[in-house]
Amino acid sequence: MSLTRIHNLSISLDGFATGEPQSAEAPFGHAGERLHEWMFGTRFWDAGGTAGVDHAFAERHSHGIGAEIMGANKFGPPGWQDDPGWKGWWGPNPPFHTPTFVLTHRPRPSIAMEGGTTFLFLDAGPAEALEQARGTAGGQDVRIGGGPTVVRGFLAAGLVDHMHLVQVPIVLGRGVRIWDGLEALEDAYDVEAVSSPSGVTHLTFTRKRD
Amino acid sequence: MSLTRIHNLSISLDGFATGEPQSAEAPFGHAGERLHEWMFGTRFWDAGGTAGVDHAFAERHSHGIGAEIMGANKFGPPGWQDDPGWKGWWGPNPPFHTPTFVLTHRPRPSIAMEGGTTFLFLDAGPAEALEQARGTAGGQDVRIGGGPTVVRGFLAAGLVDHMHLVQVPIVLGRGVRIWDGLEALEDAYDVEAVSSPSGVTHLTFTRKRD
Numbered sequence: 505m506s507l508t509r510i511h512n513l514s515i516s517l518d519g520f521a522t523g524e525p526q527s528a529e530a531p532f533g534h535a536g537e538r539l540h541e542w543m544f545g546t547r548f549w550d551a552g553g554t555a556g557v558d559h560a561f562a563e564r565h566s567h568g569i570g571a572e573i574m575g576a577n578k579f580g581p582p583g584w585q586d587d588p589g590w591k592g593w594w595g596p597n598p599p600f601h602t603p604t605f606v607l608t609h610r611p612r613p614s615i616a617m618e619g620g621t622t623f624l625f626l627d628a629g630p631a632e633a634l635e636q637a638r639g640t641a642g643g644q645d646v647r648i649g650g651g652p653t654v655v656r657g658f659l660a661a662g663l664v665d666h667m668h669l670v671q672v673p674i675v676l677g678r679g680v681r682i683w684d685g686l687e688a689l690e691d692a693y694d695v696e697a698v699s700s701p702s703g704v705t706h707l708t709f710t711r712k713r714d
Numbered sequence: 715m716s717l718t719r720i721h722n723l724s725i726s727l728d729g730f731a732t733g734e735p736q737s738a739e740a741p742f743g744h745a746g747e748r749l750h751e752w753m754f755g756t757r758f759w760d761a762g763g764t765a766g767v768d769h770a771f772a773e774r775h776s777h778g779i780g781a782e783i784m785g786a787n788k789f790g791p792p793g794w795q796d797d798p799g800w801k802g803w804w805g806p807n808p809p810f811h812t813p814t815f816v817l818t819h820r821p822r823p824s825i826a827m828e829g830g831t832t833f834l835f836l837d838a839g840p841a842e843a844l845e846q847a848r849g850t851a852g853g854q855d856v857r858i859g860g861g862p863t864v865v866r867g868f869l870a871a872g873l874v875d876h877m878h879l880v881q882v883p884i885v886l887g888r889g890v891r892i893w894d895g896l897e898a899l900e901d902a903y904d905v906e907a908v909s910s911p912s913g914v915t916h917l918t919f920t921r922k923r924d
Binding site: 517673675678681685687688696697698704707 | 727728729881883884885886887888891893894895896897898899900905906907908909913914915917
C-alpha cells in the first residue's frame with residue numbers, strides 16, 4: 505500500500521515552519537538556518553555527522569518514496585514564476601530523485617534534472633495532486649515536501665498517513681504556522697514525542713487504524 | 715537569592731495554555747482536563763501515582779516557594795469580582811500554603827484561608843507585584859502561577875529565572891497562547907526538552923548567567 509508521508513518538517517516552539525520575509529537571500533526569512541541546524545549535524549547531511557536519533561529520523565526522508573509534492577513557496581523565492589529559467593534551489597542534481605510535483609497556479613512544462621528528479625507543475629488541490637503523484641510513484645510512498653501551507657492543506661483534507669515534525673527550541677514569533685486550522689488533529693493519529701540530546705524533539709503522527 | 719519560577723504550566727502542541735470559553739463549569743474551556751491528565755497520573759497528585767519523570771518535575775512546584783502571584787483568570791471564572799463571597803476554586807485549604815497575590819483591577823480585602831494560604835489582591839504590573847510578593851516570601855522563591863497572560867507579562871518584562879512547561883500532544887486550535895510576543899525568548903535562556911513515557915514533553919527554561 506502506498507502511503508502519504510511527511511518528514512523532517514522543522515518547527516519552532518511556537519509552531520512556525522518558516523520565518524519571514526522569504527526571499528532569494530533568505531529562503532526561511534528571519535529563521536535563517538536555525539530550524540535546520542539539527543539536521544546539518546547528522547550523517548544524513550554530512551558523512552562526518554552523528555548517527556543517533558536525529559539521523560535515524562532524518563534518513564527516513566529518502567526511503568521508499570516514489571514521488572514528492574511541494575508548494576510553490578518551497579520551489580523558489582517569491583516571483584520565481586516570472587523567471588522562465590528558474591529550476592529550483594537545488595542545482596542540477598536535486599535531492600529528490602523522483603517525479604516532484606510543484607503546486608502552482610501558473611504551471612509550466614516539466615523539467616528533467618540530473619539524478620532522476622523531474623519537476624512537474626500542477627494547478628490542483630491536495631486530492632487531485634496526490635492522485636497524480638501516486639500514479640507516478642511506482643507503488644512507493646508519496647512525500648509531501650512542504651512548506652507549511654501545503655502540509656496544512658493535506659492534513660486538513662485527511663490525506664496524510666505519517667508525519668514527522670522536529671520541534672526546535674526557539675521562539676520565532678512570526679512566519680507561517682503549521683497548526684492553524686487543525687484543531688483535534690490528535691483524534692486521527694497516534695502521537696509520539698522523543699527528545700534528542702541535540703535539543704530538538706521529534707514528533708511523529710501515525711494515522712490510527714480504523 | 716530568591717528566584718522567580720514557573721512550574722507545571724501545561725500547553726498544547728499549538729501553544730495554548732487554556733481552551734475557550736472559560737466558565738465556572740469549564741475553567742479551561744474546551745480543553746477540559748486534557749492539559750493536566752499527565753499530572754493526575756503522578757504521585758504529586760495521587761499517592762498511588764507514578765514516581766518517574768512527570769512526578770519529578772511536578773513536585774518541584776512546591777519546593778522552596780514563599781509566595782505565589784496569579785492572574786485574575788486563574789482565581790475565578792469570568793465575573794468572580796462581582797461575587798463578594800468568592801474565595802477561589804480550591805475550597806477551604808488551597809494548595810498554595812503561602813501568601814498568594816491575585817492581580818486584579820478590582821482589589822478587595824485579603825482572605826486568610828486554612829493551611830497557610832492568604833489571598834492578597836493587587837492592582838499592579840509585573841515588577842511591582844514581584845516586589846511585593848518577594849517581601850512576603852521570607853527569602854524563598856516566588857512562583858508565577860499563571861494563567862498564560864500573566865506568565866507572558868512576566869516573561870516579556872524579563873523577570874522569570876526558571877520556567878517549566880509541559881507540552882501535551884493535542885492541538886487545541888483556540889484559547890490563550892503562551893508564546894505571543896516572546897520572539898527570541900531563547901536568547902535569554904538555556905532550553906531543555908525531555909519527553910516522558912506518558913507522552914508529554916517537559917520544556918525547561920533556565921536563565922543564562924550574565
